[in-house]
Amino acid sequence: MRAARLIKMVLLLQARPSMTAAELARELEVSERTVARDVLSLSEAGVPVYADRGRAGGYRLIGGYRTRLTGLGRSEAEALFLSGVPSALREMGLADAASAARLKVSAALLPELRDAATGVAQRFHLDAPAWYQEPETPALLPEIADAVWDDRRITARYLRKDTEVERELEPYGLVLKAGVWYLAARTEDDYRVYRVDRFTSVAAAEHDNAPGTEDTGERFTRDTTFDLPAFWAERAAQFARSILREEVTLRLSASGVRQLPYVTERTAAREAIARAQSEGGPDEQGRLTVTLAVESADVAYAQLLALGPEGEILAPPELRARFATAAHRTAALYT
Numbered sequence: 069m070r071a072a073r074l075i076k077m078v079l080l081l082q083a084r085p086s087m088t089a090a091e092l093a094r095e096l097e098v099s100e101r102t103v104a105r106d107v108l109s110l111s112e113a114g115v116p117v118y119a120d121r122g123r124a125g126g127y128r129l130i131g132g133y134r135t136r137l138t139g140l141g142r143s144e145a146e147a148l149f150l151s152g153v154p155s156a157l158r159e160m161g162l163a164d165a166a167s168a169a170r171l172k173v174s175a176a177l178l179p180e181l182r183d184a185a186t187g188v189a190q191r192f193h194l195d196a197p198a199w200y201q202e203p204e205t206p207a208l209l210p211e212i213a214d215a216v217w218d219d220r221r222i223t224a225r226y227l228r229k230d231t232e233v234e235r236e237l238e239p240y241g242l243v244l245k246a247g248v249w250y251l252a253a254r255t256e257d258d259y260r261v262y263r264v265d266r267f268t269s270v271a272a273a274e275h276d277n278a279p280g281t282e283d284t285g286e287r288f289t290r291d292t293t294f295d296l297p298a299f300w301a302e303r304a305a306q307f308a309r310s311i312l313r314e315e316v317t318l319r320l321s322a323s324g325v326r327q328l329p330y331v332t333e334r335t336a337a338r339e340a341i342a343r344a345q346s347e348g349g350p351d352e353q354g355r356l357t358v359t360l361a362v363e364s365a366d367v368a369y370a371q372l373l374a375l376g377p378e379g380e381i382l383a384p385p386e387l388r389a390r391f392a393t394a395a396h397r398t399a400a401l402y403t
Contacts, residue, residue, distance in 0.1 A: 073098070074106055078115060081129045088126040103127075155195075156244050161210035197247025206249055206265040215239045216251075221273035221286045227266040236273055237262075238288045241296040245304075252299060254291070261303050305335075312336055312361035316368045317383040319355045324378030328360075331374040336361045357382070365390075 073096055080095055081087060089100040096103065107127055110117050116130045157166045215222045216239045225234050237253040242264070244250075249264035273286045312333060320328060329337040340358040350356045362368040365387050372379055373394065381388040 070106075074110060077103075077106055078110065078129075081117065081127060082134060086120065086126040086128040092127065159205045159209055159249070160213035160242070162213070204265070206267070208267045208270050209242075209249055209264055211270045212239060212251055212264060212267070213242060215270070215272075216242055219287050219290050221288045223271050223273050224262075224267050225269045226262060227268060232268060238290075240290070240294055241299075243296070243300050250300075252296060252303075254288075259294070259299060261300075308333060308335060311363045314362050314364055314368070316360050316362050316365075316372070316381065316387060317357065318360065318372065319351075319357045319380045319382060320375070321355055321378045322350075324375050325356055327375055327378060328358075332360065332362065332368070332371045355380075 076096060077092060080092065087095075089103045092103045093100045096106075098106075107117050107119065116133050118128055118130045120126055120128065157163050212222070214220070219238075221236065221238050223234065223236050225232055235255060237251075237255060239251055239253045240259070241252045242249060243252065243261075251262045251264055251267075253260060253262060325341055328341065337360065340360045341356070344356050344358040360368075362371075365384070369387060369390055372381065373391075381391045
């Protein structure tokens with residue numbers, strides 16, 4: 069436990085110019101007194117950790133000290149090689165860089181751990197696109213990925229329905245969701261999400277270069293508080309709620325209750341079931357009446373047909389009539 073903590077301390081100090089005792093204590097989840105003892109142990113072991121005194125002081129490594137990754141265990145090495153998504157790296161134009169990085173990490177590992185990459189590749193594979201869809205790589209994805217890596221402001225043209233608009237964007241991050249690429253970017257007033265396949269052109273934002281220098285585009289200062297996973301989770305939840313504009317009332321059997329989250333929007337289904345159970349629960353026949361948020365009557369019709377006799381539409385009347393017609397036609401096929 070302590071050995072792992074000491075290795076982590078060295079890696080933290082390698083990654084940053086200097087860290088205070090409080091920062092190290094927070095990262096390592098120990099007290100500042102423990103940090104001081106660990107620093108002393110590292111110094112005694114020959115790791116050149118230097119303490120700057122004073123209010124702005126902290127700990128840092130001196131002499132360009134670097135450690136090799138010989139402290140990795142097998143499970144850590146396998147997790148490292150598992151962390152990449154090969155198809156995503158390939159689509160962003162980073163396959164060669166990722167391959168070189170894996171080779172360098174392999175070279176730094178102990179000999180008995182160098183088969184970790186092969187072992188993981190034979191056991192785990194992430195297939196990001198959804199079923200029944202042929203994934204297509206957006207033509208401009210590599211250029212956008214370069215801008216994301218370099219914190220480079222871009223001028224982009226984007227299809228919004230049938231209209232093409234031009235925006236100057238600060239590209240913060242890329243998200244691959246069910247085979248579709250999205251860009252999280254900051255505009256003048258807010259952070260927004262764009263589908264990468266709807267970009268028609270991307271160029272570096274213009275700025276004044278020194279004479280004789282290459283125009284690599286204007287760089288922006290990244291907001292260090294921006295959290296891409298948290299931002300995506302919030303926007304995805306907002307999107308899911310925004311499209312559920314109508315309501316359907318239906319009576320479900322016990323089997324229908326179990327099936328509902330698998331045939332319609334899962335969060336909406338679970339909220340509807342929980343609300344109905346708290347407001348009275350099943351009736352005398354063991355059926356539960358729920359009010360479900362749906363995208364539209366047409367979408368609800370297509371989704372809820374999968375429940376068959378385990379769900380009865382009560383409202384709206386027009387949708388109930390459609391289900392009654394479908395039931396009669398289905399019964400006629402089997403008569």
